[in-house]
Amino acid sequence: xxxxxxxxxxxxxxxxxxxxxxxxxxxxxxxxxxxxxxxxxxxxxxxxxxxxxxxxxxxxxxxxxxxxxxxxxxxxxxxxxxxxxxxxxxxxxxxxxxxxxxxxxxxxxxxxxxxxxxxxxxxxxxxxxxxxxxxxxxxxxxxxxxxxxxxxxxxxxxxxxxxxxxxxxxxxxxxxxxxxxxxxxxxxxxxxxxxxxxxxxxxxxxxxxxxxxxxxxxxxxxxxxxxxxx
Amino acid sequence: xxxxxxxxxxxxxxxxxxxxxxxxxxxxxxxxxxxxxxxxxxxxxxxxxxxxxxxxxxxxxxxxxxxxxxxxxxxxxxxxxxxxxxxxxxxxxxxxxxxxxxxx
Numbered sequence: 021x022x023x024x025x026x027x028x029x030x031x032x033x034x035x036x037x038x039x040x041x042x043x044x045x046x047x048x049x050x051x052x053x054x055x056x057x058x059x060x061x062x063x064x065x066x067x068x069x070x071x072x073x074x075x076x077x078x079x080x081x082x083x084x085x086x087x088x089x090x091x092x093x094x095x096x097x098x099x100x101x102x103x104x105x106x107x108x109x110x111x112x113x114x115x116x117x118x119x120x121x122x123x124x125x126x127x128x129x130x131x132x133x134x135x136x137x138x139x140x141x142x143x144x145x146x147x148x149x150x151x152x153x154x155x156x157x158x159x160x161x162x163x164x165x166x167x168x169x170x171x172x173x174x175x176x177x178x179x180x181x182x183x184x185x186x187x188x189x190x191x192x193x194x195x196x197x198x199x200x201x202x203x204x205x206x207x208x209x210x211x212x213x214x215x216x217x218x219x220x221x222x223x224x225x226x227x228x229x230x231x232x233x234x235x236x237x238x239x240x241x242x243x244x245x246x247x248x249x250x
Numbered sequence: 251x252x253x254x255x256x257x258x259x260x261x262x263x264x265x266x267x268x269x270x271x272x273x274x275x276x277x278x279x280x281x282x283x284x285x286x287x288x289x290x291x292x293x294x295x296x297x298x299x300x301x302x303x304x305x306x307x308x309x310x311x312x313x314x315x316x317x318x319x320x321x322x323x324x325x326x327x328x329x330x331x332x333x334x335x336x337x338x339x340x341x342x343x344x345x346x347x348x349x350x351x352x353x354x
C-alpha cells in the first residue's frame with residue numbers, strides 16, 4: 021500500500037485518535053472497575069465496537085440484565101447505525117475486498133470522516149476508506165486496553181468514575197440539542213423516561229420507555245416534521 | 251461470567267445486524283417510517299440514556315442528588331461554553347468524584 025496514502029489517512033484520523041484513546045481509556049477503567057479483566061476490554065472493543073453501547077454494556081453485563089433488555093437496548097442505542105449504512109450504500113458499492121470490514125467498522129466517528137472524504141488526486145479511495153476505518157478501530161482497542169491496564173496497575177479510589185458515562189451522554193445530548201431543528205424528540209425522550217422511571221422503577225423502566233418513545237414519535241410525526249420550535 | 255459473555259455476543263450480533271442490514275436490504279429505496287425514525291430517534295434515545303445513567307440517584311439520602319445534579323449542570327455549562335467533548339467529560343467526572351469522595 022502506498023506510503024503517501026497511509027500517511028494521509030493517518031493525518032486525517034488524528035482528531036479521532038485523541039477522542040478514541042481517551043474515551044476508550046474511560047471505558048477500560050470503568051470495565052475493570054466492575055470486575056472485568058483486560059481480555060473483556062479487548063473482546064468487547066473488537067466485537068461490539070460501538071462507543072456509547074460499550075459504556076451501556078458495562079452496566080448491562082455487571083447488573084446481569086436480561087437478554088430481552090440487552091437486545092432492545094442495543095437496537096435502540098445503535099439504531100442510528102442503520103442510517104449511517106443507508107447513506108453509505110452508494111459510496112461503499114464498489115469497495116471490494118474491503119467492503120465487509122468497512123461496514124463492520126462504521127462507527128459514528130469513522131462515518132464522519134468517510135462520508136465527507138476528499139483525497140489527493142491519484143490515490144485509491146477504497147484503500148483510504150479501509151485505512152481510516154482500521155486506524156480508528158486500533159485507537160479504540162488500544163485506548164480500552166490502556167484503560168484496563170491503568171485500572172489494574174494503580175489502586176486509586178474510583179468511586180464516582182462511572183459518572184464519565186453520564187458526562188459522555190450529556191455532552192452528546194447538548195450537541196444534538198444545538199443542532200436539532202426542533203426539540204420535540206429530545207423533550208419526548210426526557211419526559212417519557214422520567215415518567216417511566218417513576219412509574220416502573222429504576223430496574224425495569226427501560227423497555228416501556230423505549231416502546232412508548234417510539235409510539236409517541238409516530239403520534240407526533242406531523243408536529244415534529246412541521247419543524248415548529250419548542 | 252457466562253451470562254456476561256452471552257450478553258456481549260447478543261450486543262455484537264445486534265450491532266452487526268444494524269450495520270449490515272442497509273447494505274443487504276436497502277440498495278435502492280428505504281421505507282418512509284424507517285427514514286423518519288432515523289431522523290428523530292437518536293435525539294429521544296440520548297435523552298433516555300442520560301436519565302438511565304442518573305436512574306439510581308438517591309434524593310432521600312447520601313448527597314440527596316446534589317452531586318449528580320451539580321455535576322450534570324457543570325457538564326452542560328462547560329460544553330455550551332467550550333464545546334470541547336473531552337474537557338467536559340474529564341472535568342465533569344473529576345468534579346463528581348471529588349463531590350462523592352471528599353464532600354459527601
